[in-house]
Amino acid sequence: MTHAAERRVEATARVAPATVTRHRRPDWLAPLARHALLVGVAAVFLLPFYWMVMSGLKSNGQIFARPLQWWPDPVVWDNIGRTIGSQYFPYFRLLGNSAFYAGGVTLGTVLSCAAVGYGFARLRFPGRDVLFAITLATLMIPPIVTFIPTYVLFAQLKLTGGYVPLILPAFFGNAFFIFMMRQFFLNIPGDLSDAARIDGAGEYRIFFQIMLPLVRPALMVVAVFSLLYTWHEFFQPLIYLQDRAQFPLSLGLYAFRSQRTAEWASIMVGSFLTTLPLIVVFLFTQRYFLRGIATTGLKG
Amino acid sequence: MATIAQRRPAPSPLRRQETRAGLVFILPWLIGLLVFTAYPTIATFYLSLTDYNIVQPPSWTGLDNYRTMFFEDPAFWTAVRNSAAYSLVSVPLKLVVAFGLALLLNMGVRGIGLYRTIFYLPALVPPVAATIVFILLFSAQGGPISAVLGGLGLRAPDWFNDPTWSKPALILLGIWPLGVETLAFLAGLKEVPQDLLDASAVDGAGGWQKLRHVVLPLISPVILFNLVIGVIYSFQVFTQALIIGGQNGEPLESTLMFVVLIYRNAFRYFSMGYAAALSVVLFVAVLLLTLLIFKTSRSWVHYEGGLR
Known part of the structure; x- marks a missing residue:
């Protein structure tokens, strides 16, 4: 063992090598x-x-x-x-609306992003890499830039005032989650699908029976973040929904405060009750949150 | 491997099958990209050159919206200043505090799981709820912050009602959920190889030198990523600003952020054309800033063996 190597081992063995004490x-x-x-x-x-x-x-x-x-x-x-019990903050109704909204978006996001992420990660087809580069580039478009024409589109289809404009787009993928799913699929060894292909399994069977079960944790990561984002969403429900009976929690809380400005105690209870379901979900799925942040290095 | 490849039938039908499957798998996104990204982006550029109120069809006005914006609408420049000030302070502040916390958590403290959870909790609170809580927290009458400052003999401002202090309070509200960035940095710090740190210690590097010459270069890709995302998102702050200042950015337009201005024009005044023009300006500004950051990043971001 050289002198330097010896010293390095010694340094590693010490509990806190940072404090070489003077x-x-x-x-x-x-x-x-x-x-x-x-x-x-x-x-x-x-x-x-x-x-x-x-x-x-x-x-x-x-x-x-x-x-x-x-x-x-x-x-x-x-x-x-x-x-x-307040008519101004019908909690269980708002909770049900939020659950429907977040559930729909999450279902659409997980289904579409798993399929698209798989396509980008594991199948070869012409133009794939260019298309993926474009997908990443769209992350730099602020959502407000695409919002106005999208709103006009839904307004002309007479679909505003309901949940269609809020949920439907999720079924067509989301650039960020597609990127995330692709990362997960890339980490699965390629021999597996090659072997299945040689055994005569079709591409769809490989996806549903071999790949999806393998990335179940990844699907959970996408699901928990999608749920969190949708629960937080305020801008889109504010624009698309007019009927109070349809409001999700965030918007319901906003409307409650706008109407009962002075009732601070109830407003605080409402704020807590709006957050509580997320804390409960988080307690059971914490490892997926942590994993999501660690794999992509970001943003909750 | 070679024998299998030789025994395989001619690759073309298999390859063709793969191409078809690939297109089927990405089909939802192909539609989504066209209908919900490409079309609206182009349409925004087009609408920005028109006068449009949804009820009547858009009428072409050329660059009128942009002329109004730059030369006749003082709210535009107010919003630009507000959003720029907000980003300029909140993005670096958030990254520095998050990085400091991550360094602290990475020093092998006991109970790290609990700290991680505590620092992540604020990210769970819906922005509407967080904003409402902060209004009470910072209120001059019933807020603990003013009470504590008062107890220290300082005269606390009436934060959200004072045009000088509303933005700092808005920034504090924005950095409250910095646990996400903290955890991202922490994950990055865990990747810094211990032998490198040990080797530099053997070479006589102190804590600061190790940070400066070993840790920071290795973690710079994570910093770049969070910086870019932070800039893009900070220009889009809306919920907090709308709840605090309403569509007029009270007090005295001090919280009139750029997206609030877009919202006000599009969905209060139904000046969709003008709002589209504002969106285009936001788009271009964010794009230029991002490109600028990427360009300078070549001198400070260190990639080991390329992107991972």
Whole structure:
């Protein structure tokens, strides 16, 4: 073993090679400082959550009381029932609409993007690479640029005022998720489909029976992000929907606040209830979120 | 392998079958690309040269919309300034804080799973809910932020009601969900080979030098990606700005962002032609910025063995 290699092994063996100590500091100091910093930052990030929940459990008077109530005194549990029962925020109806909207978009996105991503990743046909380059380039088009003519198109077909313009386009793919699916399909060894082809399996059977089961985690990644984006969507429902009975949660919450500006406690309960389903989904599917971010390096 | 290839029947029917299957698989996107991307993009350019209110057919006006925009509509320049200021501050701020957090999380802290979850949580909150919560959080009457600042002896501004402070508060609202970028950076940092760090330590590199000469170059593709996405998205901020400032960008047009201006013209005034012209300007601006970033990236982004 050379001298340098020896030293390198020694360096790797040390717990924290970064702190080749000049002045000897106690071992526990750096981790403690790191934790203190992280706890401080985490507290700042959690403050809006905390305030949302606490304010939801106060009366409107308590919310604006001086000195500030960091803990509601008394706790007004009543707010929850009153908000859900309010005609201005028909929670279960809004929840059902959001579930329908997000479910439809997610179904369309997963189906179309799996098929298209597979086509781009594993099948050879003329013009494929050019078309894929164009697909990536479309990511740079701000959605608002294509929005006005799309709206006009749906308006002329008399399809505004319902969910068709909000859900239908998802069945025709989404550049970002196609890119994501392609990445996943590229990671599957090619021998597998070649073997199946030699055994006489058709392209569609290879896709449905061999490939799709293999990329099930990837389908989940696309599904959870599609669900998240659609649940957050505000602009399109705002433009396309007029009937309150059709609103998804985000738009319903916006309408609620516009009408009952002063009812801060109920508005906070509504905000929490709009977020809650996503937190529940996230708790069960966290690994797919993390995986999605890690594989593409971005954007939630 | 060679024997199998020889025993295969002539490749052309198989290849033809593959071509047909390939086209079937991408067919949905082919339609989507034409109907929902190519056609509307071209149509936006066309509509930008017309006067159009949906009810009557578009009437050709040439470059009138652009002339109005540049020379007669002060709201245009206000929105340009607002959006530029918002992007210029929020994009770098978000990346720097996210990167710092990722470095911190990458130092082998215990309980990293919990921190990861906490930093990601804000990204789950729908923008409508987040904005409404921030309005209360920053309110001068009942907000904890003003109370804390007051407790420290500082006079807190009335953030969202003060034209000087509404944009900073809007920026803070925009960087709240930076956990996504943090996790992306963290995933990138995990890829930095430990032997490289060890080798540089042996060569006498301190923490800062390692960061500057080993970690940053290796992670620069992730930085580039998040920078480009951040710029593209920051110019499209809409929901937060509309809820805070309404279509007029209250207070005093300080939150009148570019997309709010487009929305106002298209769906409040039904000046679809003018709104289309505004969209074209946004498109060109984002495109130029992206190209500019890609062009400069050659000098600071490091690819090892090409793109992965």
